[in-house]
Amino acid sequence: MSDKVTVLVAGSWGTALASVLAANHAEVQLWTRNSEQAAEINALHTNEHYLPGIKLPANLFATTDMETAVDGSKAVVIVAPSSAMRQVARSLKPFWKDDMLCIHATKGFETETMKRMSTVISEELGCREGQVVVLSGPSHAEEVVRLCPTTVVVASPEDKLAAAAQELFINNDFRVYTNRDQVGVELAGALKNIIALGAGLSDGLGFGDNAKAALLTRGLAEISRVGVELGANPLTFAGLAGIGDLVVTATSQHSRNWRAGSLLGQGKPLPEVLESMGMVVEGIRTTEAAYAISLKLGVQMPITDQxxxxxxxxxxxxxxxxxxxxxxxKTEMENISQETWEQWHS
Known part of the structure; x- marks a missing residue:
């Protein structure tokens, strides 16, 4: 089998994951719509707009042609913004082969349909939803490309696919665990961005550590509440995709969601905040989707609501x-049925 792997698209996280893969595989193709960006990556081995000052591996190549990017690849890793995921998956479809490993690492929802990314991808590719492995966890692109120790989780209800994704990525700098709870891992990765916005708001208002600690704790409670309602394993939210990713996203200045929230807390209007960021802030679209989901399910999400x-x-x-x-x-412990309690402790 070919030792080629493809990553779609060339933002900061896509480029960082492509860099990880380039340490493990002979050839990594990075697809982008931007011809100038592709030329920069190929000629200079940099992606200055997204990862300034970072030298990319020599076996990482960029292209604007989807067929060239995908042809002969054993795996495709999709890291498109949630707003573009359906279109990117649709563009991939003519070149997709069912024996390719498919992984996505996007933390968000399709706002219009409230669907998770694995659902969107499987609809467009015509494959099983479980065939789309989810990669998530506490992982800033800026640290991954500098080879800072990073640990993530890959999730699929199909053990062989999760193990294949683990094998694809794992190395001495990038540790990968597996998890069968695709739904929980995906929901945790998306919903924590809302709480990270709230943590930024709190810091922007100057409220200190007590307020932020409470916000993260109660935020995890509402993430778990809606997650369990949608079929997730509650223990997932105590793991890497849950509390791990929540802590790193809500406490670090690398986090776009935290930075956006901080600026909002300082009184900046949303359009000005988005313009200053220069990159997608997934938490904003996710807030809109999660608010609609909470109303549809009748699940309380007070932080998301505010x-x-x-x-x-x-x-x-x-x-x-x-x-x-x-x-x-309120009581701190959620009201749960005896059946749910027994399920958690079985």
Whole structure:
């Protein structure tokens, strides 16, 4: 079998994962729509807009031609923004072969349909949803390309596919665990971006560590609540894709979601924040989708609700915090059925 692997597309995370793969495989093709970006990667081995100051491996090549990128590859890793995922998967379809390993590493929802990325990809490729392995976990692109120790999880209900994805990526700098809970891993990766926005808002308001710790803890509770309702294993949210990714995204200045929230907390309007970021902030689209999901399921997501109103309804960050602090008295432990309790402890 060919030792070629393909990554779609050449943003910061896609480029970082392509760099990891280039340490393990003879050839890595990185697909982009931007011909100038492709020329820069091939001639200079850099991707300055997304990863300034980083030298990319010599066996990592870029192309704007999907057929060239995919032809002969044993695996395709899709790292498109959630808003572009369906179109990228549709463009891949004519060159897709069923024996290719398919992995995606995008943390978000399709806002219009509230569908997870594995669902979107499987619909477009005409494959089983479990055939699309999910890669997630605490992993800043800026640290991955500098070979900082990083640990992630790959998830599929089909053990052989998860193991194949693990084998594809794992090396001394990039440790990979497997998980059967595709739904939980995918939901955790998407929903934690909302809480990271909230953590940024809190820091932008100058509220300190006590407030942020509470926000992360209660944020994990509502992520778990909606996740279990959608069929996830609650233990997934205590793992790498859950609390691991939540901590790194909500506490680091590498995090676009934290930075966007911080600017909003300082009083910057959303259009100005997005313009200054220069990259996709997945948490904003995810907030819109998660708010709709919570209404559809009748599941309480109070932090998501307040952030939604800050982003889309003109509520001020300070009034959103006041609304959260003024909620009715609650017990910390969620009300769960005996059947669910027994399932968790079986």
């Amino acid at each position: 952030i939604y109103h800050v982003l889309f309804k003109g509520r001020t960050p300070r009034s959103a915090v006041e609304a959260l602090m003024g909620r009715d008295r």
